[in-house]
Amino acid sequence: MMSVSMMWPSASTATSLPVKAIPGSYGPPVVGPLKDRLDYFWFQGTETFFRSRMATYKSSVFRTNMPPTFPFFTQVDPRVIAVLDCSSFSALFDISLVDKRNVLIGDFMPSLKFTGGTRVGVYLDPTEPKHKLVKNFCFDILKRSSRVWISEFLRHSDLMLNNFEKEIDEKGSTSFFIPMQKCIFAFLCKGIAGADPSKSKEIEDTGFALLDSWLALQLLPTVKTGAIPQPLEELLLHSFPYPFFFVSGAYRKLYEFIEKEGQETIELAESEYNLGKEEAIHNILFVLGFNAYGGFSIFFNSLISTIGKDKNGLRPRLKSEVRRVLLNGKRSINFETVKEMELVRSTVYEVLRLNPPVPLQYGRARVDFELPSHDSLFQVSKGELLCGYQPLAMRDPMVFKNPEEFVPDRFAKDKELLKYLFWSNGPETSEPTTGNKQCAAKDHVVWTSCMLVAQIFNRYDSFECDEAGSSIVKLEKAT
Numbered sequence: 001m002m003s004v005s006m007m008w009p010s011a012s013t014a015t016s017l018p019v020k021a022i023p024g025s026y027g028p029p030v031v032g033p034l035k036d037r038l039d040y041f042w043f044q045g046t047e048t049f050f051r052s053r054m055a056t057y058k059s060s061v062f063r064t065n066m067p068p069t070f071p072f073f074t075q076v077d078p079r080v081i082a083v084l085d086c087s088s089f090s091a092l093f094d095i096s097l098v099d100k101r102n103v104l105i106g107d108f109m110p111s112l113k114f115t116g117g118t119r120v121g122v123y124l125d126p127t128e129p130k131h132k133l134v135k136n137f138c139f140d141i142l143k144r145s146s147r148v149w150i151s152e153f154l155r156h157s158d159l160m161l162n163n164f165e166k167e168i169d170e171k172g173s174t175s176f177f178i179p180m181q182k183c184i185f186a187f188l189c190k191g192i193a194g195a196d197p198s199k200s201k202e203i204e205d206t207g208f209a210l211l212d213s214w215l216a217l218q219l220l221p222t223v224k225t226g227a228i229p230q231p232l233e234e235l236l237l238h239s240f241p242y243p244f245f246f247v248s249g250a251y252r253k254l255y256e257f258i259e260k261e262g263q264e265t266i267e268l269a270e271s272e273y274n275l276g277k278e279e280a281i282h283n284i285l286f287v288l289g290f291n292a293y294g295g296f297s298i299f300f301n302s303l304i305s306t307i308g309k310d311k312n313g314l315r316p317r318l319k320s321e322v323r324r325v326l327l328n329g330k331r332s333i334n335f336e337t338v339k340e341m342e343l344v345r346s347t348v349y350e351v352l353r354l355n356p357p358v359p360l361q362y363g364r365a366r367v368d369f370e371l372p373s374h375d376s377l378f379q380v381s382k383g384e385l386l387c388g389y390q391p392l393a394m395r396d397p398m399v400f401k402n403p404e405e406f407v408p409d410r411f412a413k414d415k416e417l418l419k420y421l422f423w424s425n426g427p428e429t430s431e432p433t434t435g436n437k438q439c440a441a442k443d444h445v446v447w448t449s450c451m452l453v454a455q456i457f458n459r460y461d462s463f464e465c466d467e468a469g470s471s472i473v474k475l476e477k478a479t
């Protein structure tokens with residue numbers, strides 16, 4: 001029996017907490033998982049699903065089922081222990097307690113065909129020797145590409161903003177999601193794979209959409225799309241895994257593009273990290289397409305719309321900080337200059353807190369252990385699957401004051417809170433290593449997001465989104 005060494009409550013106080021049975025139930029076979037699935041996607045929606053059970057059981061730790069389930073996911077065990085406060089959530093970062101093998105999106109794992117038969121790094125546990133090779137390869141890519149990363153980001157975000165201006169001039173507003181995805185795809189191809197998308201007209205024009213379809217097919221059983229009426233979504237999108245076959249052509253095109261244009265990066269993987277050519281390309285594509293492109297697509301969307309919709313005077317404050325640090329255009333935007341922008345950085349952290357781009361994290365108990373929430377200890381047995389829902393853990397009222405409120409300077413005022421910011425699958429104060437599963441690009445994500453904010457306020461005196469947060473309605477050039 002082991003006990004979690006936690007930051008909250010401290011290890012010494014945790015041992016004095018009462019040990020309780022984990023509340024909640026999985027219900028009868030088939031019916032219980034199906035009911036929970038329908039609640040999750042349809043009758044309640046994700047947030048109410050977790051909140052209502054937390055209220056019913058008066059506990060931030062409880063048992064429930066998670067989709068996908070019945071009828072064609074017979075190999076998937078939907079039973080999990082939900083962990084929804086900062087304390088119990090932290091157990092997911094303790095690799096001595098949880099095994100991260102194949103649990104990226106729960107007990108369900110998309111077919112290996114989506115990655116050419118390779119179990120890519122994100123599905124590997126740190127105890128597997130290959131995890132170390134792949135993660136070090138990723139660190140190396142990021143280190144080598146840091147200058148290109150910045151220049152490519154600035155070049156493509158400039159192009160994107162030019163297009164926004166044109167469209168607003170012509171139509172009065174511009175919906176930004178697709179152009180933003182194109183920008184993210186283009187700069188990541190160079191930044192991660194060293195591959196120039198402009199070398200292939202087809203990839204340049206449609207590469208981002210090829211990735212979208214490949215991502216969607218893997219994730220469909222676990223996410224609500226809202227694209228079709230819910231009864232149909234339950235029948236057609238959540239009842240069976242989609243075969244790779246539908247996107248094999250798209251994936252092949254991306255594979256061939258990386259094989260041809262990303263040769264230097266592939267050679268690095270082969271010579272320094274002992275990876276075979278094929279597994280190198282599948283790993284590069286996964287990091288590029290799933291981790292980086294997927295993560296930024298979600299996060300930049302939240303960032304632009306949150307700032308663009310703000311009604312509490314945030315934008316003028318951001319603008320004045322950006323202009324002050326950049327000495328009104330005499331200094332350029334890069335990782336060093338954005339590090340000096342406290343409010344920009346705190347705003348990025350706060351948007352990450354309220355909208356963690358990867359909302360669910362899983363880990364399978366390696367051993368029996370006692371899991372502490374703020375007020376109790378729970379006995380977890382080896383083999384049970386913990387499921388952390390970040391949006392609730394990041395609004396833990398025992399840690400964050402006014403947890404539901406968007407407070408842009410929250411982290412500038414209280415830097416201690418950074419140890420409870422978990423978007424990267426670890427505290428913001430920890431570093432990703434080969435011994436943990438924290439996002440390899442933790443700092444790159446924060447600095448790149450700060451660069452986006454700096455770009456906007458360096459270029460524009462005024463910037464505004466519509467109420468829905470999906471379109472930009474105002475961009476007035478800096479005078």
Ligand code: HEM
Pocket residue numbers: 100104121122123124131135138142192287291292293294295296299357358360361362423424425436437438439440441444445
């Ligand atoms: C906004 C963008 C991003 C977000 C929100 C994000 C988030 C995450 C999260 C939550 C995990 C842990 C997944 C789990 O095991 O449960 C993760 C892992 C990982 N991320 Fe990121 N990520 C982002 C961008 C990137 C980028 C740009 C790269 C690389 C260039 C990257 C590389 C990785 C890798 C390699 C792992 C696996 C770490 C391991 O196996 O130890 N991520 N990321």
